[in-house]
Amino acid sequence: MTPETIDRTRRRLLITAAGTLAAIELCRPGRAKARTVPEADTFARQVRQVDAGLLNVGYVEAGVSTGPAVILLHGWPYDIHSFVEVVPILAAAGYRVIVPYLRGYGTTRFLAAETVRNGQQSALALDVIALMDALHIQKAVLAGFDWGARTADIVAALWPERCTALVSVSGYLIGNQEAGKAPLPPRAELSWWYQFYFATSRGRAGYEASRKDFARLIWQTASPKWNFDDATFERTAQAFDNPDHVSIVIHNYRWRLDLADGERRYDPLERQLAQAPVIRVPTITMEGDANGAPHPEPAAYAKHFAGRYEHRLIKGGIGHNLPQEAPRDFAQAVIDLMAT
Structure with a gap:
């Protein structure tokens, strides 16, 4: 067997073993310092709440409470259910797994009515730091x-002392407003149609009125080979009923184009991010071979990772929502980073 074949075999054995342990864990009562992992239909029912920074954050926690912490972060228009099959694998492998709703999603709420409903990148990163502090997670x-x-990229870049390792789908995504002003080739601009739609008052009103239909369309175009069913979509779509969801989404995309102001308190962080800081923590970047969403090519961002680094292309018609479409591959990336 070649070294590559041996490596692939080792990975398959690890994820098979983790999956088996997960099934056992679900049926085993009373294991000390461990939490059972909910099924997909009850995942959101296991949500806990904690005050963290500006937010009361809704999150699911599973696994071994004394194990190494793993925080799984969803995107738009998705939610914690993107990780519903990743969680039991990591929990069975001995990790403490935290899956929070981002600001504007699910049961996460702002603590103060007067807080700006800000979707800029540094604000979301500070939400993660605040959550870690609230849950007494140092790293x-x-x-x-x-x-x-x-x-995750931003936390790894600006607060590496809080980040053990990084798994980032589509690689290095840190941006800045100045770069957002630069025009792209026409085909690339076409793929960002919704960003321009959100820049208009009509776009905000349209998203407010049809956010679930909008999300379904994005799912279909971003993952053209993912045959998700109605129940899978509806579990996630409930997260968009958050009263701040539309404001956060619209601000996020307008801020990127410098069409909406950020908050001055985040200016120092944004100045650092505008310099495209190098990420030095151990990292695996991933991409699905059928990602229909805008995303950079791996060669364009490899230079931004200066520590131990690997890129993985996941084949088989895997789209943008890689953790939900290829959960074992995603979980294995975490396990591999921690095993070496």
Whole structure:
């Protein structure tokens, strides 16, 4: 057997073993310092709430309470259910797994009515730091996609002492407003149609009125080969009923184009991010071979990772929502980072 074949075999054995342990864990009563992992239909019923920074954050926690922490971060228009099959694998492997709703999603709420409903990238990253502080987590593996990958990238870049390792779908997603002003080739601009739609008052009104239909369309175009059913979509779509959801989404995309102001308190962080800081923590970037959403090519961002680094292309018609479409591959990336 070649070294590559041996490596693939080792990975398959690890994820098979983790899956088996997960099934056992679900049936085993009273294991000390461990939490059972909910089924997909009851995942959201296991949500806990904690005050963290500006927010009261809704999150699911599973696994071994004394194990290494892993925080899984979703994107738009998705929610915690993107990780419903990732969680039991990591929990069975001995991790403490935290899956929060981002600001504007699910049961996460702002603590003060007067707080600006801000969707800029640094604000979301500070939400993660605040959550870690609230849950007494000094350091964690951060793993995410879409908004979640960008958020994880920022924490890894600016607060590496809080990040054990990083799994980032679509790689290095840290941006800045100046770069957002630069025009792209026409085909690339077409793929960002919703960003321009959201820049208009009509776009905000349209998203407010049809956010679930909008999300379904994005799911279909971003993951053209993912045959999700209605029940899968509806479990996530409930997260968009959050009263701040539309404001956060619209501000996020308008801020990127410099069409909406951020908050001055985040200016120092944004200045650092505008310099495209190098990420030095151990990292695996991932991409699905059928990602229909806008995303950079791996060669364009490899230079931004200066520590131990690997890129994985996940084949088989895998789209933008990689953790939900290829949960074992996503979980395995976390396990591999922690095993070496």
